Amino acid sequence: MAGAGAFQNQVQSVEARLDNGTRVCLRRVRHSDQSEIEKGISQLSDKSRYLRFFSGSKTMPPSVVERLASVDGVKHLAWGMINMVEKDHPAMAVTHVFRETETSDSGEFAIAVLDQYHGLGVARLLMTALFLDCYCEGLRQLRIDILRSNTKASGLVRAVGAKPSAMEGSVAQYSLDIEGAISALQKMESPTGIRDIMAAFAAG
Numbered sequence: 001m002a003g004a005g006a007f008q009n010q011v012q013s014v015e016a017r018l019d020n021g022t023r024v025c026l027r028r029v030r031h032s033d034q035s036e037i038e039k040g041i042s043q044l045s046d047k048s049r050y051l052r053f054f055s056g057s058k059t060m061p062p063s064v065v066e067r068l069a070s071v072d073g074v075k076h077l078a079w080g081m082i083n084m085v086e087k088d089h090p091a092m093a094v095t096h097v098f099r100e101t102e103t104s105d106s107g108e109f110a111i112a113v114l115d116q117y118h119g120l121g122v123a124r125l126l127m128t129a130l131f132l133d134c135y136c137e138g139l140r141q142l143r144i145d146i147l148r149s150n151t152k153a154s155g156l157v158r159a160v161g162a163k164p165s166a167m168e169g170s171v172a173q174y175s176l177d178i179e180g181a182i183s184a185l186q187k188m189e190s191p192t193g194i195r196d197i198m199a200a201f202a203a204g
Contacts, residue, residue: 013027045115051153074137076098080126108142144162
């Protein structure tokens with residue numbers, strides 16, 4: 001297996017398959033995706049929206065949507081997944097990392113997957129692309145805030161090595177070593193698309 005240092009961040013998109021055979025494309029989020037991001041938020045179930053944004057509101061303020069779409073590839077890295085089988089290639093999921101400065105080695109991680117795609121390995125595929133991108137950009141640690149009631153999300157991040165660092169009321173904060181997470185993902189047998197993403201980043 002290649003070490004994290006062997007990967008390159010020139011990758012703009014990667015095609016892969018979910019384990020159920022669905023063809024998907026992972027690509028960097030662009031500012032022009034703002035309307036799709038807003039649409040995706042509205043398509044989340046009330047429960048999923050609450051678990052992602054810690055809010056019961058059915059819509060997010062324009063400033064939140066704008067922030068999610070303002071990706072510069074340095075202070076804000078984001079990857080999305082689209083369904084290549086369905087008409088118009090609808091969005092399936094998106095993941096973000098924000099950091100305070102261009103040279104900071106730590107950032108804040110978040111992910112959202114539309115409800116109909118839960119349980120298919122979507123999150124692990126997106127995490128693979130984003131973590132490789134982060135490592136190439138000099139990020140080494142991630143902070144992840146998860147509602148303590150969100151046991152699926154906490155199980156997901158623990159599976160790639162995240163460790164609890166703080167508990168504040170209903171929110172649990174985790175710390176994740178990116179290189180360790182990449183290694184953990186490399187060792188996973190499922191979803192098999194992880195290997196396609198790793199190969200694309202290794203090739204540059």
